[in-house]
Amino acid sequence: MAGSTTTAVVAHGADDVRVEQIAVPSPGPGEAVVAVAYGGICGSDLHYWRHGAVGDSILRAPMILGHEVAGTVVRAADDGTGPASGTPVTVHPATYEHTDVRFPASSPNLSPGVRYLGSAARFPHTDGAFAGEVVLPAAMLRELPAGLGLRVAALVEPASVAWHAASQAGDLGGKRVLVVGSGPIGALVVAVAKRAGAAEIVAVDLHDKPLDIATALGATRTLRATEPAAIAAVDADVVFESSGNHRGLASAIAGATRGGTVVMVGLLPSGDQPVPVSLAITGELRLVGSLRFNDEIDEVIAAIADGSLAVEPVITHTYPVAEALEALEVAADASVSGKVLLAF
Structure with a gap:
């Protein structure tokens, strides 16, 4: 007390x-x-x-x-x-x-x-x-x-970060989703995307453990971060970059379909980053930032409580x-x- x-x-x-x-x-x-x-x-x-x-x-x-x-x-x-x-x-x-x-x-x-x-x-x-x-x-x-x-x-707090990130992408129903970086936030993005009705969810990471967690939460397929060609071939409608690394953002841009959306969830270091922005321009990608969350926390609490968000x-x-x-x-x-x- x-x-x-x-x-x-x-x-x-x-x-x-x-x-x-x-x-x-x-x-x-x-x-x-x-x-x-x-x-x-x-x-x-x-x-x-x-x-x-x-x-x-x-x-x-x-x-x-x-x-x-x-x-x-x-x-x-x-x-x-x-x-x-x-x-x-x-x-x-x-x-x-x-x-x-x-x-x-x-x-x-x-x-x-x-x-x-x-x-x-x-x-x-x-x-x-x-x-x-x-x-x-x-x-x-x-x-x-x-x-x-x-x-x-x-x-609830990290799940709210993931929920806010998903809201930045708009409706995920029926979409092909790519999640680059499957640590706790990326894994929770997978869970939110599954709840939102994504048709396919591809999770990317360097390690087996986060990929196993992402699979348990709804990823339909996993890829290693060391497989750039396979990541680029995903051709995702929506990509979530949650590694916080410039290589992850490069993979996210490469893995997005033309006209797709890349939501930047992972916080990259301050300063300039070597990222292939030209591909975002020629592919008319929508690059969207995502910072923490607002009142989504109340929806997240309800979704976890009713079992719809694992x-x-x-x-x-x-x-x-x-x-x-x-x-x-x-x-x-x-x-x-x-x-x-x-x-x-």
């Missing part, structure tokens, strides 16, 4: 992540206390651990990691907003502050005023939720339907928080893991 201490996973810099005791802050107006049950390790968590940065978001002070979490409210917000004490919840990690920079009102994810749990994009940094107890705005909390367990609910095969490992460093090591090895969870 607030005023006590709790165990947290804290990044202090490159190669310096510690499991340590921290104080639980007192909740302010509109804030609730959540006992975190499970948290999923994201690629951004791995970057803060390995490099002390994610692109231009550089650690300048210790920061609690984690934004893919589910748990139970142990103290409801004093102002009566949000779920009651005892309610199982997952978390929408974004909050927004006003800025004068233009962006579509329907896409708050594009606001430069966004703060995301476990992000060093701004200073002071926004602490994440890899802790036994966290204080969060009640507006972030989403009540879980009966039957949706906390372990699977830890996948996500559980993405989870391959669960570690107690005391073994967080080992969990990070395993999560960083795509040849052996999918989504790695921490249990609090």
Whole structure:
């Protein structure tokens, strides 16, 4: 409870992540206390651990990691907003502050005023939720339907990223879909595409493990990333690039049919990238970015709860928080893991 201490996973810099005791802050107006049950390790968590940065978001002070979490409210917000004490919840990690920079009102994810749990994009940094107890705005909390367990609910955030990416492509019904990069996000894109009625889903990766997971989630065929001719021959209506690598984006462009759509989900490094854009021009491809998500999280919760969106095969490992460093090591090895969870 607030005023006590709790165990947290804290990044202090490159190669310096510690499991340590921290104080639980007192909740302010509109804030609730959540006992975190499970948290999923994201690629951004791995970057803060390995490099002390994610692109231009550089650690300048210790920061609690984690934004893919589910748990139970142990103290409801004093102002009566949000779920009651005892309610199982997952978390929408974004909050927004006003800025004068233009962006579509329907896409708050594009606001430069966004703060995301476990992000060093701004200073002071926004602490994440890899802790036994966290204080969060009640507006972030989403009540879980009966039957949706906390372990699977830890996948709601990454599944929402995949859902948003699919929405960027439009109707996938009857389409041939290619997913380049079958890590947790790519695998969840496969699951969303299957639910959306894609006629064929081809998954690509370097390793067997992610391809096995993609198959379990609905991929009708798999290819190795080292088979460029076979990837180009897919001739997909819609391609999702989720590797975050310029070679993956090149494969995505090559694998799209003329007049097709390429949704760029994986975040490439900052700066110029060697990508064959000329092929996108001559093929009149539609290149579309995809960043996080908005209110899709509510649809995702409902779809997982009613069984129409299968996500559980993405989870391959669960570690107690005391073994967080080992969990990070395993999560960083795509040849052996999918989504790695921490249990609090």
